[in-house]
Amino acid sequence: MKYCSVCATPVEHSVPAGDNLPRYHCPACGTIHYQNPRVITGTLPVLDGRILLCKRNIEPRWGYWTLPGGFMENGETVAEGAARETWEEARNAPELRQMLSVISLPQFDQVHIFYLADMVSPDFSTTEESSEVALFEPDAIPWDDIAFRTVLATLRHYVDHLGPDGRAPARLPLLDTTIIPRLRD
């Protein structure tokens, strides 16, 4: 941020009076330009025990598998965003069963939230964002080719809670955790 979005004056970056963190703020009109974490919202869609994954047709992590998800938009709920992203990336409109994970990524200023979702229709398809969309048995998840660590953690949490019959319990505990990048990231 270089210029005030209200009046085009060059902004300053310092701790405003009465605050305790540095902010971009405008010396002309006084606007403080707060910057806050963004929410990524998505689903883990399940059909007859199989999990829907999308092969990314976009960067970052092109060619890796992911759960459908993306940035939450103004004017929608977390659940609406998760359903919208599932439609945009996989052309499926699942029923959201429960919130499954809330994962903070403080070094990326993001919070990732995933819902466990029941695929009420078996239909899905590739999209501009997904070069392949496919159902995977839990023991066939491509663990080495998952795009993001939040997706990996959410899938692992789900699979770890499956019963001996391979089915999920009526209600899974919420995975509430933090992911810090490894040094090599």
Add this chain to the structure above:
Amino acid sequence: MKYCSVCATPVEHSVPAGDNLPRYHCPACGTIHYQNPRVITGTLPVLDGRILLCKRNIEPRWGYWTLPGGFMENGETVAEGAARETWEEARNAPELRQMLSVISLPQFDQVHIFYLADMVSPDFSTTEESSEVALFEPDAIPWDDIAFRTVLATLRHYVDHLGPDGRAPARLPLLDTTIIPRLRD
């Protein structure tokens, strides 16, 4: 938003190529200025079955009671933000026990997240933001003077799950819901 924060050119507001929602974007440098919901994070602190509430010394809702909470900041986790706000508003550093509520407010472009928290110290005090800080037995909560509907819903969810002995179970279900303003709001 009137001007590009990167190059100070007046922004346009329309659907960018390849997008499906109107955005502020810059005709000169091409930057798309996404605007996304913000996360409010806070706690429901408990000491010996009593709940810590803060009387707001700031607008909006000056003079009404609230749970400690505020905007999540870049570089922190949801939990860290909740703990920080509790310190800033009530000078108590509780131990977070579990995520208790995730409430979307689509008409305010916000998501409110509250943690159930154990007060490991009985110390607390007023602050610039709180003219009074006090512990309330569940049957003495000032229900008619609660500042925000997300706080009301979170308190109600907690109290509804107390056992006959007035104590919370080891783990409460997550309240995952949406609040739409009433017409009179």
